[in-house]
Amino acid sequence: MKRWEYKGRWALVTGASTGIGEAFARSLAARGMHLVLTARREDRLRALTDELTVAHGIRTHVIPLDLAEPGAPEEIWRQAADGREIHLLVNNAGFGFQGAFHELPRDREVSVVQVNITAVLELAHLALQGMRARGEGGILNVASVAAFQPLPTLATYAASKAFVLYFSEALWEENRRAGVRVVALCPGRTPTGFQERAGTGIVDRSTPGFKLPAEVAEAGLRALEKGRSYVIPGAVNYVNSFSGVLLPRQLLMRMLGKLIRRFV
Numbered sequence: 001m002k003r004w005e006y007k008g009r010w011a012l013v014t015g016a017s018t019g020i021g022e023a024f025a026r027s028l029a030a031r032g033m034h035l036v037l038t039a040r041r042e043d044r045l046r047a048l049t050d051e052l053t054v055a056h057g058i059r060t061h062v063i064p065l066d067l068a069e070p071g072a073p074e075e076i077w078r079q080a081a082d083g084r085e086i087h088l089l090v091n092n093a094g095f096g097f098q099g100a101f102h103e104l105p106r107d108r109e110v111s112v113v114q115v116n117i118t119a120v121l122e123l124a125h126l127a128l129q130g131m132r133a134r135g136e137g138g139i140l141n142v143a144s145v146a147a148f149q150p151l152p153t154l155a156t157y158a159a160s161k162a163f164v165l166y167f168s169e170a171l172w173e174e175n176r177r178a179g180v181r182v183v184a185l186c187p188g189r190t191p192t193g194f195q196e197r198a199g200t201g202i203v204d205r206s207t208p209g210f211k212l213p214a215e216v217a218e219a220g221l222r223a224l225e226k227g228r229s230y231v232i233p234g235a236v237n238y239v240n241s242f243s244g245v246l247l248p249r250q251l252l253m254r255m256l257g258k259l260i261r262r263f264v
């Protein structure tokens, strides 16, 4: 396996305006990567690129678009790849909403599928064309520990992250001999804007498996460098992700339902 190179190459990071995506932008800029950043909040993206350009002397480009809009992933790729070879795609944008599925607004649940699944699929497909032709490149898809089992009250979100994990692992195998790396990053609970939007509880240092966004992004980049197919940052999150595999599935759902009802 060739050494993974960052310096002077271009990365496209989705959901870069805050949280784990912003941490990716900072980590990649510190390694000398030029950045195309996308999210809806243009002001935040511009403030971040201004700062990173001065701090690291990198080149940047901002694409303010809503990934839930049909055609947005294609438009983002068209703008990002215009005159640039994208060496690394970080499919990070994502969100979910907590609650009983039948009570959640249907359009919001559909937007979870559009951003967490459809956009990831479309951008990966577009990116792979050039990466495979060049015989190098990487795709880092942000999944979650929620990918390892269904989650009552986060049904759509957990199912969307299971898609990201399975999809990424299959693409890892399909593309590794072509020189293209694919990683699923599966964070546990990380303090970001996610919790407020999702309506899930506060995350602090007392939360089991707690990691900062910067630690999560670093774990993802280390996995990419090593050519891993997935990574779960933190030993507690790793053990928890596999703790249910031997249980009968209905028993696991009943136990998770009970546990979640206690906290929600």
Ligand SMILES: NC(=O)c1ccc[n+]([C@@H]2O[C@H](COP(=O)([O-])OP(=O)(O)OC[C@H]3O[C@@H](n4cnc5c(N)ncnc54)[C@H](OP(=O)(O)O)[C@@H]3O)[C@@H](O)[C@H]2O)c1
Residues within 6 Å of the ligand: 014, 015, 016, 017, 018, 019, 020, 021, 038, 039, 040, 041, 042, 065, 066, 067, 068, 092, 093, 094, 095, 096, 115, 142, 143, 144, 145, 186, 187, 188, 189, 190, 191, 192, 193, 194, 195, 197
């Ligand atoms: N935080 C956690 O505990 C945790 C755990 C496991 C996995 N994850 C995953 O980590 C990833 C990053 O989330 P985060 O925790 O960093 O949350 P966050 O702070 O809320 O960041 C989410 C990012 O996605 C962007 N985004 C949201 N909706 C979008 C849309 N419709 N179109 C374009 N961009 C959109 C947001 O930017 P704008 O609002 O400016 O558009 C923001 O930059 C997600 O895939 C999430 O599922 C998070």
